[in-house]
Amino acid sequence: MSRSTPLRDVHESLGATLTDFAGWLMPLRYGSESAEHNAVRQAAGLFDLSHMGEIFLTGPQAGQALDYALVGHLSALATGRARYTMIVNERGGVLDDLIVYRLDDDEFMVVANASNYEKVAKELIERSKAYDVLVEDRSDQYALIAVQGPRSQEILATLTDADLDGLKYYAGLPDLVDGRQALIARTGYTGEDGFELFVANQDAVPLWHALMAAGEPYGLKPAGLSSRDTLRLEAGMPLYGNELGVELTPFDAGLGRVVKFDKPGDFVGRSALEAVKDGQPRRRLVGLVARGRRVPRHGYPVTKDGAVVGEVTSGAPSQSLGRPIAMAYVDTGADAGLAVDIRGSHEPMDLVELPFYRRNNK
Amino acid sequence: MSNIPDELSYTKEHEWVAGLDDGLTVTIGVTAFAAESLGDVVFVQLPEVGASVEPGESVGEVESTKSVSDIYTPVGGEVVEVNQAVVDDPSLVNSDPYGDGWMFRVRVEGDAEDVLTAEEYKALTSGDS
Numbered sequence: 001m002s003r004s005t006p007l008r009d010v011h012e013s014l015g016a017t018l019t020d021f022a023g024w025l026m027p028l029r030y031g032s033e034s035a036e037h038n039a040v041r042q043a044a045g046l047f048d049l050s051h052m053g054e055i056f057l058t059g060p061q062a063g064q065a066l067d068y069a070l071v072g073h074l075s076a077l078a079t080g081r082a083r084y085t086m087i088v089n090e091r092g093g094v095l096d097d098l099i100v101y102r103l104d105d106d107e108f109m110v111v112a113n114a115s116n117y118e119k120v121a122k123e124l125i126e127r128s129k130a131y132d133v134l135v136e137d138r139s140d141q142y143a144l145i146a147v148q149g150p151r152s153q154e155i156l157a158t159l160t161d162a163d164l165d166g167l168k169y170y171a172g173l174p175d176l177v178d179g180r181q182a183l184i185a186r187t188g189y190t191g192e193d194g195f196e197l198f199v200a201n202q203d204a205v206p207l208w209h210a211l212m213a214a215g216e217p218y219g220l221k222p223a224g225l226s227s228r229d230t231l232r233l234e235a236g237m238p239l240y241g242n243e244l245g246v247e248l249t250p251f252d253a254g255l256g257r258v259v260k261f262d263k264p265g266d267f268v269g270r271s272a273l274e275a276v277k278d279g280q281p282r283r284r285l286v287g288l289v290a291r292g293r294r295v296p297r298h299g300y301p302v303t304k305d306g307a308v309v310g311e312v313t314s315g316a317p318s319q320s321l322g323r324p325i326a327m328a329y330v331d332t333g334a335d336a337g338l339a340v341d342i343r344g345s346h347e348p349m350d351l352v353e354l355p356f357y358r359r360n361n362k
Numbered sequence: 363m364s365n366i367p368d369e370l371s372y373t374k375e376h377e378w379v380a381g382l383d384d385g386l387t388v389t390i391g392v393t394a395f396a397a398e399s400l401g402d403v404v405f406v407q408l409p410e411v412g413a414s415v416e417p418g419e420s421v422g423e424v425e426s427t428k429s430v431s432d433i434y435t436p437v438g439g440e441v442v443e444v445n446q447a448v449v450d451d452p453s454l455v456n457s458d459p460y461g462d463g464w465m466f467r468v469r470v471e472g473d474a475e476d477v478l479t480a481e482e483y484k485a486l487t488s489g490d491s
Contacts, residue, residue, distance in 0.1 A: 017398075032456070033427050034402045226401060226428055293405045295425050316427055317404040324404075343423075343430075 005050035006204040022115035024051040027224040036227035037319045043219030044149030053117020054142045055110040059133035069127035073263035077102040082170045092272035093246040101172045143204035148194030151218040158214045178210040191235025230316045236355025242313045283329040288349040290324040296340040309334040320357045364395040372483035375434045391464040395487045400426035403455040408444040417475040437474045443467040
């Protein structure tokens with residue numbers, strides 16, 4: 001039996017196609033996923049992300065506990081800022097990718113993926129034992145609504161007096177939105193400017209309606225997980241279970257920069273990651289653009305001259321490029337003459353550096 | 363509830379078939395239910411004109427944002443026509459599955475596979491939608 005978010009009735013009333021995602025019943029799309037994708041690129045989209053996990057660390061050693069538990073240097077994070085980081089095991093394998101917000105001197109919020117947050121909470125509790133900190137999984141108490149797209153600031157500004165102009169990318173600010181207490185975070189997973197609003201469960205439905213009403217004149221559309229996936233793929237953002245997994249280190253995924261060896265003290269996975277940091281990974285994560293119209297999908301082999309040289313991790317038709325795109329792990333050195341075996345037919349692909357899509361910075 | 367026209371026949375794989383009762387040539391497409399389940403269709407591959415096909419054979423594919431599905435023919439015979447318009451504009455599968463989104467025509471030889479009536483197909487799909 002799938003779990004539901006506080007917004008399930010809203011999704012049903014909007015005619016959403018619901019799907020099981022990581023044990024949660026989530027909206028896949030409300031109508032056309034292409035229209036939702038385009039709305040986020042051109043105006044704004046509204047996402048229910050209440051399936052994500054929120055784990056709080058509170059106490060005088062919260063920062064030090066996170067420095068030990070994660071690969072990042074979180075005690076150095078300024079209050080109000082956020083950081084993309086990872087939790088790895090002793091062998092350096094990625095258990096999850098995370099965003100950590102520093103809410104106060106003594107308080108951090110770790111946002112984990114729906115499929116992993118129970119595991120992450122358990123690890124954080126275990127790894128924090130030697131520190132003066134309280135770890136609490138409050139995922140059941142929080143809903144998360146994201147407004148993403150170039151018009152998102154204008155839309156949100158109609159509902160809050162918070163200083164959105166002063167809110168930087170990867171920063172979070174507690175304030176009222178439509179009269180409800182929210183953490184307003186300038187983060188997202190679409191490649192666009194946008195905000196993620198963490199609110200108490202009971203505020204989710206009224207806040208959703210307020211945002212829909214405020215966004216209507218700006219072209220805001222509710223957007224489901226299908227468009228979220230094509231948006232993040234165009235933006236070259238990794239998805240746990242596709243581009244990231246426990247058999248890969250952050251270096252394998254080309255994300256070695258998130259590992260902060262120069263932070264004070266030991267951290268879980270340090271020695272394993274030290275051993276691989278200067279090595280040449282056998283494969284690297286690249287972008288593929290199909291010359292034809294058939295779509296490379298997760299798990300399809302990448303080939304060169306008929307030999308397998310890699311594997312597709314995510315693929316979809318790209319609205320922004322007008323051609324199918326994919327992320328794939330490909331043998332180092334195999335840069336040209338690539339194809340993807342799409343159900344027996346070797347479809348030619350051009351290798352490109354990620355991301356496929358980058359928004360124009362204002 | 364998806365549109366399921368009474369005058370058509372259906373397969374369990376969500377194709378519709380027109381002309382099975384009266385003609386030598388049938389027209390085949392995918393149902394509105396299938397189109398809605400797939401999401402936005404972005405690619406359609408159809409059999410070659412002149413190809414000889416067997417009942418129950420996979421003769422093409424329909425690709426959407428999230429998934430890919432085979433197109434089956436419920437009848438054997440010769441493919442006499444394919445809908446180039448749907449190859450050029452796969453969104454016709456979503457916008458007009460029983461009209462401009464038709465897929466291919468087969469001159470029937472032999473018996474068709476078991477097909478469903480509209481009533482039976484409604485019963486098949488009502489559990490999922």
